[in-house]
Amino acid sequence: MNLKLKALCKSPWVFHVNTGACNNCDIELVDALTPRFDVERFGILLVGSIRHADGLVVTGGVTRQAAPRLRRLYEQTPKPFLVIACGTCACTKGIFHDGYHMAGPVDEIVPVDIYIPGCPPKPEAIIDGVVKLLRKVGQTNREG
Amino acid sequence: MSALWVLFLIVVFPGFAFTFLFAMFFAWIDRKVTARVQWRVGPPFLQPLYDFVKLLGKEIVVPAGGSRVLFLFAPLLGLAAVTVASTLVWQANIWPRSGFAGDLIVVIYLLTIPSLSVILGGFASGNRVASLGASREMKMILSYELPFILAAIVPIINARGSIRLGDIAQTQPAVSHISGILAFIVAVICMQAKLGLVPFDAAEADTELMSGPFVEYSGAPLAIIRLTRSMMLFVMPVFLVTIFWPGVAAPPQAGLLPALLGSLKIVLLLVVVILLRNTNPRLRIDQAVAFFWGPWVSGVAVLAVVLALLRNAV
Numbered sequence: 001m002n003l004k005l006k007a008l009c010k011s012p013w014v015f016h017v018n019t020g021a022c023n024n025c026d027i028e029l030v031d032a033l034t035p036r037f038d039v040e041r042f043g044i045l046l047v048g049s050i051r052h053a054d055g056l057v058v059t060g061g062v063t064r065q066a067a068p069r070l071r072r073l074y075e076q077t078p079k080p081f082l083v084i085a086c087g088t089c090a091c092t093k094g095i096f097h098d099g100y101h102m103a104g105p106v107d108e109i110v111p112v113d114i115y116i117p118g119c120p121p122k123p124e125a126i127i128d129g130v131v132k133l134l135r136k137v138g139q140t141n142r143e144g
Numbered sequence: 145m146s147a148l149w150v151l152f153l154i155v156v157f158p159g160f161a162f163t164f165l166f167a168m169f170f171a172w173i174d175r176k177v178t179a180r181v182q183w184r185v186g187p188p189f190l191q192p193l194y195d196f197v198k199l200l201g202k203e204i205v206v207p208a209g210g211s212r213v214l215f216l217f218a219p220l221l222g223l224a225a226v227t228v229a230s231t232l233v234w235q236a237n238i239w240p241r242s243g244f245a246g247d248l249i250v251v252i253y254l255l256t257i258p259s260l261s262v263i264l265g266g267f268a269s270g271n272r273v274a275s276l277g278a279s280r281e282m283k284m285i286l287s288y289e290l291p292f293i294l295a296a297i298v299p300i301i302n303a304r305g306s307i308r309l310g311d312i313a314q315t316q317p318a319v320s321h322i323s324g325i326l327a328f329i330v331a332v333i334c335m336q337a338k339l340g341l342v343p344f345d346a347a348e349a350d351t352e353l354m355s356g357p358f359v360e361y362s363g364a365p366l367a368i369i370r371l372t373r374s375m376m377l378f379v380m381p382v383f384l385v386t387i388f389w390p391g392v393a394a395p396p397q398a399g400l401l402p403a404l405l406g407s408l409k410i411v412l413l414l415v416v417v418i419l420l421r422n423t424n425p426r427l428r429i430d431q432a433v434a435f436f437w438g439p440w441v442s443g444v445a446v447l448a449v450v451l452a453l454l455r456n457a458v
Binding site: 003004007008010011036038040043048049051052054076078079080 | 182183184187188190194197198201202203351354355358360361362363366
């Protein structure tokens with residue numbers, strides 16, 4: 001079993017990227033990180049620097065302004081890491097589908113590992129998604 | 145002492161390996177108690193180890209505008225210093241006669257080096273936020289070193305002027321007199337600043353400077369920095385207990401009970417640090433400097449030295 005990935009699944013530090021969200025997903029995401037939900041049980045911490053991150057949590061459909069920046073963040077993150085698209089906009093552009101300023105949902109800009117739909121997703125949904133992702137990464141790893 | 149023995153002391157016991165294990169344990173206590181204070185469950189026991197292994201496996205990014213050699217070398221400098229400091233302190237506790245004259249001063253210098261390495265690394269990264277953090281760290285050192293050294297003079301006076309850790313650890317505890325108690329309190333406050341914890345964490349201020357000097361670090365160097373900080377979290381309480389309230393690890397012939405009491409003192413000090421960090425807001429850097437240079441810290445430290453001198457003159 002790959003020790004690198006196992007350790008990553010045990011202590012995923014997340015970096016929050018807003019690529020044009022209406023702030024609703026951000027509030028729910030920050031809510032998910034509060035003591036009430038205690039994600040530190042899974043080793044999840046919010047970090048302020050992209051260099052420390054193991055997971056990019058992207059909220060918001062990507063605007064044209066944000067697209068090159070998201071791409072740069074993706075390149076700057078130390079490998080290996082995971083990308084989490086949080087909220088309907090990040091997954092599919094949501095209600096901004098036909099907006100002139102949209103560069104596309106997150107997965108058209110950078111590869112995405114998990115989609116968490118919802119407008120906004122509840123903190124429980126976000127935690128559930130992240131934990132499912134971590135389990136999946138651990139399992140494919142065990143087989144492969 | 146043969147070179148091989150010295151190597152064993154530094155690498156295995158009571159140096160790197162021993163300090164590593166306790167650093168992981170203390171880092172977990174820190175996070176667990178913090179979690180309990182916030183009414184949560186907190187991370188599992190092995191969490192600090194997972195973090196460490198994970199960071200070792202990550203890619204190392206070196207910023208383009210920075211100085212590559214210094215950026216990667218600075219964390220190692222801090223780790224080496226704290227390892228040697230731990231070795232010296234534990235040696236003085238376990239084999240009180242083995243130290244050399246002046247090892248107290250060496251340890252005080254060694255305990256400053258991790259902060260210096262943070263400054264070096266921060267400036268070497270070429271990041272603006274990091275250099276802001278590093279300059280704050282520098283001001284922090286200037287402010288807390290004075291009261292810290294003043295406080296450390298009290299146990300020296302108490303031990304009749306000996307600057308050997310072994311002698312200090314064997315004399316009557318400094319905290320048995322009011323001068324020692326005052327100096328001990330000052331030293332605990334300085335320890336909080338030395339560890340870079342709230343309320344004196346202006347240098348890395350998560351919410352304004354992201355993580356200050358460490359902002360550009362990733363992968364193995366970040367793992368080493370975090371390890372160094374955890375090791376400081378272990379070594380600083382041990383050092384303070386050694387000079388102010390001896391009996392960390394009584395010599396083997398003294399039996400199990402004193403050793404147990406000694407470890408309780410260290411854990412007690414650690415919990416004080418954690419509770420201070422969880423119940424205080426962050427001070428601005430100017431407030432922190434004014435606090436340390438003002439009457440409540442430096443003044444009390446001077447008072448403690450005077451009281452200790454008076455006591456020993458009589």
